[in-house]
Amino acid sequence: MACTKKVILLTGGTGLVGQGIKSAAEQNPQPNEEFIFLSSKDADLTSREATKSIFEKHRPTHVIHLAAKVGGLYGNMRANLQFFRINMSINDNVLSVSQEYGVKKVVSCLSTCIFPDKTSYPIDETMIHNGAPHTSNYGYSYAKRMIDVLNKGYNQQHGTNYTAVVPTNVFGPHDNFNLEEGHVMPGLIHKVYKCKENNTPLTVWGTGSARRQFIYSLDLGRLFLWVLREYQETEPIILSVGEEDEISIKTAAELVAKGFDYEGEFVYDTTRSDGQYKKTASNSKLRKYLPEFKFTPIDEAIRATCQWFSEHYKKARI
Numbered sequence: 553m554a555c556t557k558k559v560i561l562l563t564g565g566t567g568l569v570g571q572g573i574k575s576a577a578e579q580n581p582q583p584n585e586e587f588i589f590l591s592s593k594d595a596d597l598t599s600r601e602a603t604k605s606i607f608e609k610h611r612p613t614h615v616i617h618l619a620a621k622v623g624g625l626y627g628n629m630r631a632n633l634q635f636f637r638i639n640m641s642i643n644d645n646v647l648s649v650s651q652e653y654g655v656k657k658v659v660s661c662l663s664t665c666i667f668p669d670k671t672s673y674p675i676d677e678t679m680i681h682n683g684a685p686h687t688s689n690y691g692y693s694y695a696k697r698m699i700d701v702l703n704k705g706y707n708q709q710h711g712t713n714y715t716a717v718v719p720t721n722v723f724g725p726h727d728n729f730n731l732e733e734g735h736v737m738p739g740l741i742h743k744v745y746k747c748k749e750n751n752t753p754l755t756v757w758g759t760g761s762a763r764r765q766f767i768y769s770l771d772l773g774r775l776f777l778w779v780l781r782e783y784q785e786t787e788p789i790i791l792s793v794g795e796e797d798e799i800s801i802k803t804a805a806e807l808v809a810k811g812f813d814y815e816g817e818f819v820y821d822t823t824r825s826d827g828q829y830k831k832t833a834s835n836s837k838l839r840k841y842l843p844e845f846k847f848t849p850i851d852e853a854i855r856a857t858c859q860w861f862s863e864h865y866k867k868a869r870i
C-alpha cells in the first residue's frame with residue numbers, strides 16, 4: 553500500500569541543526585517525503601502574516617520547528633529580553649498557524665539549558681518546569697519552556713500531535729562561528745584556525761572547568777528524522793550523548809587543537825564568565841527507544857568540523 557505523501561516544512565532549515573537534518577535525509581531518503589528548508593529570507597516568522605503566507609504556499613503536513621534567535625553564553629547574557637520576545641512570537645506564530653492549517657505533527661526544538669539551574673543530576677524530561685533556569689539565558693529558556701506549554705494546550709484542546717526534542721550543545725558544519733554571538737565549540741574552532749594561521753596562543757574564555765555534553769549535528773539530524781517518523785509521544789525527549797561523555801571546556805579546547813594539529817599555548821581569560829557550571833542530562837529515555845544508536849566519536853566529529861570550517865572559511869558565519 554502506497555505511503556501517504558509527507559510535505560515536511562523545516563523552519564530554520566538553513567542553520568546548523570537544519571543542515572544536519574538535510575544531510576541525514578539525503579543519506580536515508582524516504583520516497584513519500586518532501587523536505588522544504590526555510591530561511592528567514594523566505595519568511596520572517598515573527599510576523600503572523602508572513603508565517604501564514606509561507607504555510608499557504610507550501611501546505612505542509614508535517615513541521616520541524618527550528619527557527620529561533622540562537623546564541624552562545626555571551627550573546628544570551630547581553631540580550632535576554634530580545635531572546636525572550638523574538639522567540640515567543642516565532643513559536644506562537646508557527647504553532648498557531650500549524651493548527652490553523654491542520655498540520656498532522658510538529659516537532660519543536662528545546663535545549664538542555666532550559667532546565668532548572670538548581671537541580672539534581674542527571675536532568676531528565678520531567679524536570680523542565682521545576683524551577684528557574686540559569687540567569688545567563690532566562691529569556692531564551694522561558695520562551696522555549698512555553699513551547700511545551702503551547703504543545704500541551706493544542707494537544708488537549710485541538711487533538712494535535714505536537715511534540716518537542718531537547719538537544720544538548722550542538723556543533724557541526726553551517727554553525728555560527730561568530731566569536732561574540734556563537735557557542736563555545738564553533739568559537740574555539742574559529743579561534744584555533746586563526747591562532748594556527750598567526751602562530752599565536754589560544755585564549756579560552758572562562759576557567760575552562762565548566763562541563764558540557766556535545767552532540768554532532770549530523771547525529772542530531774538522524775535522531776530528528778527518527779522522532780519525525782517513529783516517535784509517537786507528545787512529551788519531550790532529550791537527544792544527547794550519555795552523561796559519561798560530558799567533558800570540560802578545557803578538554804573541548806584540547807580536542808579542537810588536535811583537530812587542527814595545533815600545538816600552541818592555551819591562555820585562560822578568567823575575566824570572562826563560565827556561565828552555568830554544568831547541565832548534565834540523562835539520555836535514558838532515548839536509549840530505551842534506540843539502545844543501539846551510534847554517536848560519532850567526538851574527536852572524529854570535531855576534526856570533520858574543523859576541516860569544514862577551513863574549506864568554507866570565506867562563506868561561513870564569522
Ligand code: NAP
Nearest residue numbers: 564565566567568569591592596597618619620663721722
Ligand atoms: P542557527 O544555526 O542560528 O539557525 C537558526 C535558523 O533560524 C536559521 O535558519 C535562521 O534563518 C532561522 N531564523 C532565525 N530568526 C528567524 C526569523 N525571525 N524568522 C524565520 N527564521 C528565522 O541555529 P541552530 O543552532 O541551527 O538552532 C536551531 C534550533 O536548535 C533552535 O531552535 C535552537 O534553539 C535549537 N538548539 C540549538 C542548540 C545549539 O547548540 N546550537 C542546542 C540546543 C537547541 P537565516 O539562515 O535566514 O538566518
Ligand code: GFB
Nearest residue numbers: 624625628663665689735736739756757758762825826827
Ligand atoms: O556554548 P556556550 O557559549 O553556552 O558555552 P552555554 C559557554 C562555556 O564555554 C562557558 C566557555 O563556560 C564559557 O566560559 N568558553 C570558553 C567559551 N571559550 C569560549 C568561547 O570562545 N566562546 C564561548 N561562547 N564560550 C548556551 C545557552 O549556554 O547553551 C544558549 O546560553 C543555548 O541559550 C546553548 O542553549 C545550547 O552552553 O553556557
